[in-house]
Amino acid sequence: MRFLLRRAGFFVLTLWAAVTLNFLLPRMMPGNPALAMMGKFHGRLTGQALQNLETIFGVNTRESLLAQYWHYLGDMATGNFGTSLFFFPSPVGQVVRSAIPWTLGLFGVVTVLAFILGTGVGIISAWRRGGVVDSVAPPLLVISSAIPYFWVGMMFILIFGLKLQWLPWSGGMDITETPAWTGEFIGNVVQHAILPALALLITTIGTWTLTMRNNMVTTLAEDYVRMARAKGLSSPRIMLDYAARNAVLPNLTGFAMSLGFVVGGAILIEYVFNYPGVGYMLLQAVENEDYPLMQALFLLITVAVLVAILLADIATAIFDPRTRTTR
Amino acid sequence: MRLLKAIAGNAKATVGALLLLAFIVFALVPGLFARDDPTAQTYPRNLGASGAHLLGTTGLGQDTFAQAVYGTRQVLEIAFGAGLASTLLAALIGVAAAYLGGWADAALSLFTDVVLVIPLFPLLIVIAAYVHNSGTGVLIAVLTFTGWSYTARQLRSQALALRSRDFLAAARVRGERASYIIAVEILPTMSSLLVAALLTNALYDVLFASSLQFIGLGDPNSTSWGTMLYWAQNNEALQTGYYLQAIVPGAAIALLGAGFALLNYAFDEIGNPALRPVRGRRRLALPRRPRQEELSRA
Numbered sequence: 001m002r003f004l005l006r007r008a009g010f011f012v013l014t015l016w017a018a019v020t021l022n023f024l025l026p027r028m029m030p031g032n033p034a035l036a037m038m039g040k041f042h043g044r045l046t047g048q049a050l051q052n053l054e055t056i057f058g059v060n061t062r063e064s065l066l067a068q069y070w071h072y073l074g075d076m077a078t079g080n081f082g083t084s085l086f087f088f089p090s091p092v093g094q095v096v097r098s099a100i101p102w103t104l105g106l107f108g109v110v111t112v113l114a115f116i117l118g119t120g121v122g123i124i125s126a127w128r129r130g131g132v133v134d135s136v137a138p139p140l141l142v143i144s145s146a147i148p149y150f151w152v153g154m155m156f157i158l159i160f161g162l163k164l165q166w167l168p169w170s171g172g173m174d175i176t177e178t179p180a181w182t183g184e185f186i187g188n189v190v191q192h193a194i195l196p197a198l199a200l201l202i203t204t205i206g207t208w209t210l211t212m213r214n215n216m217v218t219t220l221a222e223d224y225v226r227m228a229r230a231k232g233l234s235s236p237r238i239m240l241d242y243a244a245r246n247a248v249l250p251n252l253t254g255f256a257m258s259l260g261f262v263v264g265g266a267i268l269i270e271y272v273f274n275y276p277g278v279g280y281m282l283l284q285a286v287e288n289e290d291y292p293l294m295q296a297l298f299l300l301i302t303v304a305v306l307v308a309i310l311l312a313d314i315a316t317a318i319f320d321p322r323t324r325t326t327r
Numbered sequence: 328m329r330l331l332k333a334i335a336g337n338a339k340a341t342v343g344a345l346l347l348l349a350f351i352v353f354a355l356v357p358g359l360f361a362r363d364d365p366t367a368q369t370y371p372r373n374l375g376a377s378g379a380h381l382l383g384t385t386g387l388g389q390d391t392f393a394q395a396v397y398g399t400r401q402v403l404e405i406a407f408g409a410g411l412a413s414t415l416l417a418a419l420i421g422v423a424a425a426y427l428g429g430w431a432d433a434a435l436s437l438f439t440d441v442v443l444v445i446p447l448f449p450l451l452i453v454i455a456a457y458v459h460n461s462g463t464g465v466l467i468a469v470l471t472f473t474g475w476s477y478t479a480r481q482l483r484s485q486a487l488a489l490r491s492r493d494f495l496a497a498a499r500v501r502g503e504r505a506s507y508i509i510a511v512e513i514l515p516t517m518s519s520l521l522v523a524a525l526l527t528n529a530l531y532d533v534l535f536a537s538s539l540q541f542i543g544l545g546d547p548n549s550t551s552w553g554t555m556l557y558w559a560q561n562n563e564a565l566q567t568g569y570y571l572q573a574i575v576p577g578a579a580i581a582l583l584g585a586g587f588a589l590l591n592y593a594f595d596e597i598g599n600p601a602l603r604p605v606r607g608r609r610r611l612a613l614p615r616r617p618r619q620e621e622l623s624r625a
Binding site for chain 2: 017287
């Protein structure tokens with residue numbers, strides 16, 4: 001219980017840090033970028049909406065920095081992120097909500113798949129040290145994790161989209177489709193998702209394989225594994241129930257964290273595939289100097305990570321009794 | 328000398344070191360390899376590969392090969408600049424936390440953890456969006472101050488493990504200052520970890536910096552691989568058939584990245600005896616672990 005309370009405290013503290021960063025960054029920059037943004041949209045915004053943005057970015061206010069900060073915290077706590085300038089006149093919250101399902105659907109699936117596949121290869125690779133899988137997979141995956149994933153996406157677009165014309169490579173669905181729960185629409189969405197998903201899968205499997213392999217190698221040397229062998233248990237049983245089960249524990253936290261990173265993690269894949277998710281929207285906001293939208297998306301991405309970490313902590317507390325006694 | 332031997336004895340390390348070395352040579356004397364001025368917009372646009380232009384020309388009529396070769400310099404400046412700076416910062420914070428203990432440790436660790444979980448790339452995008460056209464110096468500074476936390480955490484736990492060792496007790500009894508003990512006694516014992524951290528950080532700095540430049544948040548007039556990708560994307564190089572403009576810079580990043588990653592992987596094997604086939608004697612008298620062969624026969 002104390003462990004979880006401490007983690008909840010950490011959650012609040014980090015959230016506060018992210019909000020404060022959002023508040024301070026535009027105010028710290030030379031030549032107040034927010035001022036330039038407001039100038040650009042001058043005349044389109046009036047009344048309450050204008051005042052609202054002015055308080056958020058500290059433009060034209062006679063308030064002290066501290067009072068501004070207090071205001072800002074209040075706005076964030078009540079979910080008042082202002083008006084999106086690029087998707088004018090929609091409020092930021094509404095714009096953000098339209099992007100979330102795309103990102104969650106596509107990259108949630110990819111993240112889970114990458115974890116399962118990567119961990120599996122890691123287990124086999126450590127179990128048969130020096131075997132075929134062990135000598136081919138890790139070096140290959142080391143190299144693949146060094147390739148910029150957006151570039152892999154670009155090469156996929158070139159080969160499978162433009163040259164072979166197997167799959168669509170732009171957007172989340174055909175413009176002619178209307179969203180509905182029909183087989184045709186779902187098929188269309190899935191088709192659009194395949195290339196970005198593969199590009200991301202290829203570049204993320206490597207990390208899981210390598211960490212799992214190394215954890216496994218350490219775990220295999222433990223006494224309880226030797227004990228299991230002495231008892232004459234079958235190899236698959238030792239491999240999965242004794243070694244892999246313990247070796248995967250440190251990775252579970254990482255996995256939960258990566259689920260949180262799903263929301264913001266594949267920004268550049270969405271960018272090259274024009275995929276209408278959170279990351280693509282973040283870059284649109286940046287390109288159009290839509291700072292209210294940008295701030296809200298940054299907060300959303302941070303919150304997603306924090307929630308995932310908190311869930312991982314709870315899971316660890318349940319599965320790993322050591323955390324309950326120590327720490 | 329021992330380091331060279333270790334690198335030569337490990338295939339992954341050899342390949343990684345050669346790749347890195349090649350890029351360092353490109354960065355130091357680009358003029359030896361490319362005749363053209365990388366920024367001169369003097370040639371016909373969007374040429375394919377030919378004898379005169381090994382990798383064709385860009386949408387602005389610059390020689391792509393010259394750009395790739397000259398671009399190495401900025402990429403390596405960022406890799407080593409930001410990589411070194413963030414590793415040093417991490418070492419300072421991590422080791423200080425472990426050595427000082429108590430309240431200082433609690434505060435520094437908490438700070439490290441907070442920085443660690445704030446999503447890095449979105450944060451970089453937000454900062455770069457406010458800055459506009461970040462040049463080399465700004466990129467290095469931003470990458471340094473956002474990228475130290477993971478390493479700091481690693482080094483802290485390593486330093487914690489060292490804390491109760493006799494040679495540190497001896498130094499304390501001699502009455503050495505904390506700063507001396509950290510710099511002269513603790514940090515050198517962690518050199519393999521520091522090198523591994525430097526390689527990892529350099530790799531990520533290359534990827535992050537190139538990504539930022541690719542989406543147009545770098546200085547569009549600089550010569551570097553990320554900027555090349557930005558112009559290729561602007562020029563719709565893939566859709567219009569000028570593939571080389573997009574393939575060349577991406578492949579360069581991938582090769583340099585592979586160099587860092589392979590070296591790092593090899594250092595892991597060299598530094599962590601459990602991960603490699605056991606040869607020779609260990610320096611520390613750890614309880615002997617069963618060898619792989621024994622395990623699989625058991």
